[in-house]
Amino acid sequence: MPTKPYMSGLFGTSPIRPLQQHMTVVYDSVKNLEPLFAGLIDEDTKKIAVAAKKIADGEHKADVMKKELRHHLPKGLFMPVDRRDLLDVLLMQDSIANQAKDIASLIMGRKMTLPKQMHELFIPYGQRCIDAVEQARNIIHELDKLVETGFRGLEVDHVEEMISKLDSIESETDKLQRQLRDVLFTLEDELRATDVMFTYRLIEWVGRVADDAQKVGSRLQLMLAR
Numbered sequence: 001m002p003t004k005p006y007m008s009g010l011f012g013t014s015p016i017r018p019l020q021q022h023m024t025v026v027y028d029s030v031k032n033l034e035p036l037f038a039g040l041i042d043e044d045t046k047k048i049a050v051a052a053k054k055i056a057d058g059e060h061k062a063d064v065m066k067k068e069l070r071h072h073l074p075k076g077l078f079m080p081v082d083r084r085d086l087l088d089v090l091l092m093q094d095s096i097a098n099q100a101k102d103i104a105s106l107i108m109g110r111k112m113t114l115p116k117q118m119h120e121l122f123i124p125y126g127q128r129c130i131d132a133v134e135q136a137r138n139i140i141h142e143l144d145k146l147v148e149t150g151f152r153g154l155e156v157d158h159v160e161e162m163i164s165k166l167d168s169i170e171s172e173t174d175k176l177q178r179q180l181r182d183v184l185f186t187l188e189d190e191l192r193a194t195d196v197m198f199t200y201r202l203i204e205w206v207g208r209v210a211d212d213a214q215k216v217g218s219r220l221q222l223m224l225a226r
Helices: 016-030 033-042 045-072 083-110 116-140 143-148 154-190 193-225
Strands: none
Touching (some): 016 045, 016 083, 016 116, 033 116, 083 116, 083 193, 116 193
């Protein structure tokens, strides 16, 4: 007997639950950036490899869920949330996992190390970017309550506060990113040109994780404004 598609059993009258589960898988993948960055700072190739594998596995699982959710997303007129909005949020969520995988591939492929002068800033930078994804996940997990309340009342105020907190976290990552760039600028003459180039790229890509998380919150905020 053929097996049912992975997501098919999750759909009732609403696709909200599978969207939330997709975001949970994305976060579960992204949080492995923490041990990845610890391995980078410790120059521990085994720790890096283990974390990179978990990130890649999570990204693959999220990608499978994305494709099946898109395939099974109802096309009727009576969905609780506009189909286009859901697809936009889904793609934004998926881009977070893709970015984490790109970061892991960069660190692994280049056998990167990080100048010691950057360690003190890089640890909170990476953590706050992960925090941004966690907050985006928390926001998406409020979507079913928003639907239940018809996008009105105290639940809207609560989600608006959560989005504001996400914006604040992302602003912190921007500040840390600028500080890391400033430190790297002072080290350029001491490092190989290629190392400088890829370290700037690493800083940028880590920041994109928080940027992409903020986009999820911003997209939901647009839905609230309608």
